[in-house]
Amino acid sequence: MFPQNSIGLVQPQYFTFAEDEPFQLESGASLSPVTLVYETYGRLNADKSNAILVVHALSGSGHAAGYHAEDDDKPGWWDDCIGPGKAFDTDQFFVISSSVIGSCYGSTGPMSVDPATGKPYALRFPVVTIGDMVNAQIKLLDHLGIEKMLCVTGGSMGGMQALEWAAHIPDRVVSVIPVATTARHSPMLISFSEVGRQAIYADPYWNGGDYYDQPHKPDAGLAVARMVGHITYLSEESMHQKFGRRLKGRERFGYEFQTEFEVESYLKYNGNNFTRRFDANSYLYVTKALDYFDLVEQHGTLVSAFEHSTQVKFLVISFTSDWLYPSYHSKELVSALTAAGADVTYLDIESSWGHDAFLLEVDTMTNLLGSFLDRLVREEGIVAPEPPIG
Amino acid sequence: MFPQNSIGLVQPQYFTFAEDEPFQLESGASLSPVTLVYETYGRLNADKSNAILVVHALSGSGHAAGYHAEDDDKPGWWDDCIGPGKAFDTDQFFVISSSVIGSCYGSTGPMSVDPATGKPYALRFPVVTIGDMVNAQIKLLDHLGIEKMLCVTGGSMGGMQALEWAAHIPDRVVSVIPVATTARHSPMLISFSEVGRQAIYADPYWNGGDYYDQPHKPDAGLAVARMVGHITYLSEESMHQKFGRRLKGRERFGYEFQTEFEVESYLKYNGNNFTRRFDANSYLYVTKALDYFDLVEQHGTLVSAFEHSTQVKFLVISFTSDWLYPSYHSKELVSALTAAGADVTYLDIESSWGHDAFLLEVDTMTNLLGSFLDRLVREEGIVAPEPPIG
Numbered sequence: 164m165f166p167q168n169s170i171g172l173v174q175p176q177y178f179t180f181a182e183d184e185p186f187q188l189e190s191g192a193s194l195s196p197v198t199l200v201y202e203t204y205g206r207l208n209a210d211k212s213n214a215i216l217v218v219h220a221l222s223g224s225g226h227a228a229g230y231h232a233e234d235d236d237k238p239g240w241w242d243d244c245i246g247p248g249k250a251f252d253t254d255q256f257f258v259i260s261s262s263v264i265g266s267c268y269g270s271t272g273p274m275s276v277d278p279a280t281g282k283p284y285a286l287r288f289p290v291v292t293i294g295d296m297v298n299a300q301i302k303l304l305d306h307l308g309i310e311k312m313l314c315v316t317g318g319s320m321g322g323m324q325a326l327e328w329a330a331h332i333p334d335r336v337v338s339v340i341p342v343a344t345t346a347r348h349s350p351m352l353i354s355f356s357e358v359g360r361q362a363i364y365a366d367p368y369w370n371g372g373d374y375y376d377q378p379h380k381p382d383a384g385l386a387v388a389r390m391v392g393h394i395t396y397l398s399e400e401s402m403h404q405k406f407g408r409r410l411k412g413r414e415r416f417g418y419e420f421q422t423e424f425e426v427e428s429y430l431k432y433n434g435n436n437f438t439r440r441f442d443a444n445s446y447l448y449v450t451k452a453l454d455y456f457d458l459v460e461q462h463g464t465l466v467s468a469f470e471h472s473t474q475v476k477f478l479v480i481s482f483t484s485d486w487l488y489p490s491y492h493s494k495e496l497v498s499a500l501t502a503a504g505a506d507v508t509y510l511d512i513e514s515s516w517g518h519d520a521f522l523l524e525v526d527t528m529t530n531l532l533g534s535f536l537d538r539l540v541r542e543e544g545i546v547a548p549e550p551p552i553g
Numbered sequence: 554m555f556p557q558n559s560i561g562l563v564q565p566q567y568f569t570f571a572e573d574e575p576f577q578l579e580s581g582a583s584l585s586p587v588t589l590v591y592e593t594y595g596r597l598n599a600d601k602s603n604a605i606l607v608v609h610a611l612s613g614s615g616h617a618a619g620y621h622a623e624d625d626d627k628p629g630w631w632d633d634c635i636g637p638g639k640a641f642d643t644d645q646f647f648v649i650s651s652s653v654i655g656s657c658y659g660s661t662g663p664m665s666v667d668p669a670t671g672k673p674y675a676l677r678f679p680v681v682t683i684g685d686m687v688n689a690q691i692k693l694l695d696h697l698g699i700e701k702m703l704c705v706t707g708g709s710m711g712g713m714q715a716l717e718w719a720a721h722i723p724d725r726v727v728s729v730i731p732v733a734t735t736a737r738h739s740p741m742l743i744s745f746s747e748v749g750r751q752a753i754y755a756d757p758y759w760n761g762g763d764y765y766d767q768p769h770k771p772d773a774g775l776a777v778a779r780m781v782g783h784i785t786y787l788s789e790e791s792m793h794q795k796f797g798r799r800l801k802g803r804e805r806f807g808y809e810f811q812t813e814f815e816v817e818s819y820l821k822y823n824g825n826n827f828t829r830r831f832d833a834n835s836y837l838y839v840t841k842a843l844d845y846f847d848l849v850e851q852h853g854t855l856v857s858a859f860e861h862s863t864q865v866k867f868l869v870i871s872f873t874s875d876w877l878y879p880s881y882h883s884k885e886l887v888s889a890l891t892a893a894g895a896d897v898t899y900l901d902i903e904s905s906w907g908h909d910a911f912l913l914e915v916d917t918m919t920n921l922l923g924s925f926l927d928r929l930v931r932e933e934g935i936v937a938p939e940p941p942i943g
Contacts, residue, residue, distance in 0.1 A: 190808035290808040350792035350816040351784065357817045358780045360810070361824070362752055365773035383755035390751060391781055394744045399879070402740035408847060416845055418580035418680040420750070420837060424844070426740040427747045434751070447810060454814070455806055457798060486876065489789070 165230055169238060170204045170246045170253055173229035175269060180302045192289035195278070199303050200269030201225050201261035204245055205253030206548035207309070213545050214309045215251055216300065217241060217260040218317035218324040221392070221449055222441060224268035227260035243525040250532035255540070255547050256313070264299050265291040266449050267442035274375065274442050285444055286372035293320070293456045297327045301335070313539060316340035318521035319488065320449070323456050326496075329475050330458055330468045338476040338539055340532065343485050343521040345492040346458040346465055346499070352487065355395055356450035359388030363443045372444050385443040386434030393433050398484035398517030402426060465499035472500070477507040478535045480528075482520035508535065555620055559628060560594045560636045560643055563619035565659060570692045582679035585668070589693050590659030591615050591651035594635055595643030596938035597699070603935050604699045605641055606690065607631060607650040608707035608714040611782070611839055612831060614658035617650035633915040640922035645930070645937050646703065654689050655681040656839050657832035664765065664832050675834055676762035683710070683846045687717045691725070703929060706730035708911035709878065710839070713846050716886075719865050720848055720858045728866040728929055730922065733875050733911040735882040736848040736855055736889070742877065745785055746840035749778030753833045762834050775833040776824030783823050788874035788907030792816060855889035862890070867897040868925045872910035898925065
């Protein structure tokens with residue numbers, strides 16, 4: 164049995180487009196066909212005004228809430244915030260979540276079969292951008308017949324997609340909630356991406372990306388990439404709280420090259436675990452999309468990026484101990500939005516959890532998202548959907 | 554020709570000990586024999602009271618100042634601070650710098666030949682600690698006939714060795730200057746060490762450490778380890794200043810998996826370069842020594858660690874943008890030293906250069922070190938050495 168406030172069992176759905184006319188990418192390349200896997204939670208109301216799009220981060224997927232099977236040990240990644248009575252209340256809202264293109268959770272990406280060859284694309288898959296990910300989401304919403312989203316929200320890379328919505332298609336969104344994110348990927352962020360990629364390239368099993376039909380995958384390289392990433396999602400303080408300098412399963416130093424500290428064991432476990440659920444080529448593609456993201460370069464200034472977004476309502480959230488996407492990135496964003504004349508609420512949440520705080524500060528996030536959405540419901544006159552039949 | 558205030562050509566010297574009685578390590582293991590490579594700059598005065606020991610960081614060596622050859626393109630790593638008229642004024646002081654055991658610059662380490670097998674130790678080399686490194690330095694000073702050091706100083710891992718001197722042999726040191734360091738390696742520091750080690754283990758050419766007689770070394774893994782390290786030595790701000798989001802040798806994104814951003818190119822260059830001057834096994838040993846370092850655990854509290862150091866004069870230096878060894882580590886150290894009754898001067902230097910600031914903030918460091926040393930000379934009545942003959 165699932166917890167009472169869980170959305171329960173959910174079924175991934177598939178939408179395929181660009182079968183006749185190729186999907187144009189920002190690079191100039193194109194893709195045909197394109198499949199998006201997505202899930203929905205709650206019901207659309209009569210005037211289709213209660214839809215919320217939730218977009219995921221680097222290693223996330225479209226499985227944002229509920230369970231895929233009765234015996235799943237974990238629900239979707241943002242289950243704490245999506246469900247009946249939760250921040251994204253599925254009694255009130257119709258929540259949509261889809262996996263980004265370029266990744267490995269069912270939407271078209273480097274693991275997909277290239278129709279030109281009948282084999283996986285691997286590195287023949289075109290490089291995609293945050294803009295391309297969003298353009299694919301728009302095709303999905305067209306398909307679902309939703310003209311305007313009540314809200315687009317996500318943390319980290321999800322926050323970039325939310326900002327892309329606000330900057331490029333402001334007339335199709337009432338509000339956006341970018342969380343723990345940036346409008347411009349910094350050189351430090353690029354550096355961490357690149358080190359992860361280099362760790363993958365360095366693995367001989369990577370084989371230039373062609374490993375899908377090989378007995379070995381570049382697991383060692385991908386695990387190192389993930390370990391690097393994992394450090395950046397924590398804070399020094401949260402590491403002290405979670406692990407300190409405690410040893411794992413021993414009382415004294417072993418003076419040998421084994422895993423000795425708990426924090427080493429945690430990183431190694433997470434690195435290895437990640438290789439069972441993520442694809443190394445997808446890691447390359449998704450990090451590359453992150454690195455390219457820069458609304459300043461695209462528009463000259465950050466203010467210009469949002470000059471057509473004056474009707475969009477923004478709730479910008481950052482966390483004090485997030486050193487990967489530090490609060491000042493959000494503050495720069497808020498200044499630009501304010502200068503552009505947008506309606507902005509900003510909160511820099513006191514937290515010791517580092518970047519991961521956006522998934523862990525559940526009570527604070529629930530209150531914050533809840534009151535922002537209440538305001539939207541009131542101001543936009545959003546009517547709850549019909550109760551389910553039966 | 555060398556710059557006028559350079560110490561000029563220097564000659565590494567070798568000291569071998571523990572040929573009869575093995576050198577005992579903190580782990581319980583022992584080494585026999587042990588060689589230290591060292592350099593000296595300036596001259597010892599008549600009462601041997603003007604000796605300063607400079608100790609290096611993770612990837613450094615005993616080559617701290619001057620040049621090994623007329624055509625060297627770079628001097629030793631702290632040449633900015635060591636030389637005639639510089640902070641460590643070689644007209645006044647006798648500066649000694651030696652390479653730590655466990656590393657790869659000539660002192661005994663995993664590359665050295667194990668007398669038991671006639672082959673390089675590789676991973677049969679015993680794990681060494683910061684304490685072992687310092688104990689080896691003491692043997693060198695005994696050999697040089699110096700009873701008491703005027704000062705022991707270093708940044709990062711060098712700062713840990715300086716603290717080890719102050720905590721464990723306070724009667725042999727007048728002052729210590731720990732720079733950009735910590736008394737206790739944090740879980741975040743352990744994490745970065747471990748990711749570097751995992752990148753080396755993941756390289757098939759590492760071969761369990763036995764690669765010295767193989768055609769390939771684990772260069773790819775070591776390069777990734779170095780890239781991770783390099784990011785942590787910079788700050789977000791210094792990365793913005795040095796690289797921003799500039800592209801390298803191109804005007805537009807290539808939408809391909811090539812080095813595109815300047816910061817990527819810089820990391821890759823440094824990673825590859827490092828493999829030409831450093832040994833992968835040594836990287837494992839030296840990072841392990843860092844991870845074990847914890848004066849709190851050894852003594853119960855940080856105050857107890859320094860309870861016998863009340864006669865030692867401390868100059869503690871940290872840098873505001875150093876997120877690897879953040880200022881608050883130094884502040885905790887200063888509080889403990891003050892509580893223990895030691896004579897402490899502390900400076901948290903405003904700098905945007907991150908951890909690397911200790912090598913880059915030359916003017917500030919020169920002034921600061923200079924005035925601290927002037928005070929020592931005055932208070933201790935240090936007499937300058939005889940001028941050189943001829």
